[in-house]
Structure formats: structure tokens, C-alpha cells
């Protein structure tokens with residue numbers, strides 16, 4: 671499958687891995703938008719949040735259950751933001767569902 675993030679999971683494209691288990695993979699964003707910017711993805715190729723179903727939502731639940739551990743390991747003790755961009759209007763540029771974990775500074779709200 672011609673998917674950038676599936677290739678990162680497979681090690682065909684290099685990344686700086688932050689966390690991995692049987693279900694999810696987390697790595698540093700190549701173009702960080704905050705001092706800490708981690709991308710967390712399920713290993714299953716789910717195209718976007720709009721493709722989450724009763725059958726695959728367990729992987730997403732597992733992903734969220736690991737966010738405190740990943741955030742803690744990255745030193746995000748003062749809070750952080752979890753972002754999912756979905757579809758064209760949402761600003762999604764890679765068609766494999768992913769969650770941005772952002773922190774390390776006060777983040778503006780609302781986003782643009």
C-alpha cells in the first residue's frame with residue numbers, strides 16, 4: 671500500500687521512534703509545530719477519523735490509553751494537546767489516521 675505512515679511502521683522510511691507496541695507506533699514529527707510534537711498512529715491502516723468504526727475503535731482506544739505514558743516519557747508534565755486533522759477541511763495531509771501530541775509551551779486556542 672502506498673501509505674507514508676505504513677512505510678514508517680514497516681521501517682521503509684526512517685523515523686525517530688518514541689513508542690511502539692503491537693497496536694500503535696509513535697514518532698517525532700519531521701516538521702514540529704511545538705517544542706514537543708509526536709505523531710501517534712495505529713498500525714492498522716485506518717484512513718482517517720471518518721473511518722473509525724465499531725470494529726476498529728479498539729485500536730484507537732488503546733492508542734489513547736497510551737497517551738499519558740508517551741506524554742510523561744517526553745516530559746509533558748504541564749499539559750499538552752492531542753489533535754486529529756480529518757479530511758481536506760480538517761487539514762489532513764497523510765491518509766492514515768494519526769494524532770498529534772503537542773506540548774512544551776503554552777498553546778494558543780482556538781487554532782486557526
Ligand code: AMP
Pocket residue numbers: 674683685697698699700701702709754755761762763764
Ligand atoms: P496532518 O497534516 O495532520 O495530516 O499531519 C501529518 C504530519 O506528518 C505533519 O505534521 C507532517 O509534518 C508529518 N510528517 C510528514 N512526513 C513525515 C515523516 N517522514 N516523518 C515524520 N513526520 C512526518
Ligand code: ZN
Pocket residue numbers: 673674675676677714715716765766
Ligand atoms: Zn497506512
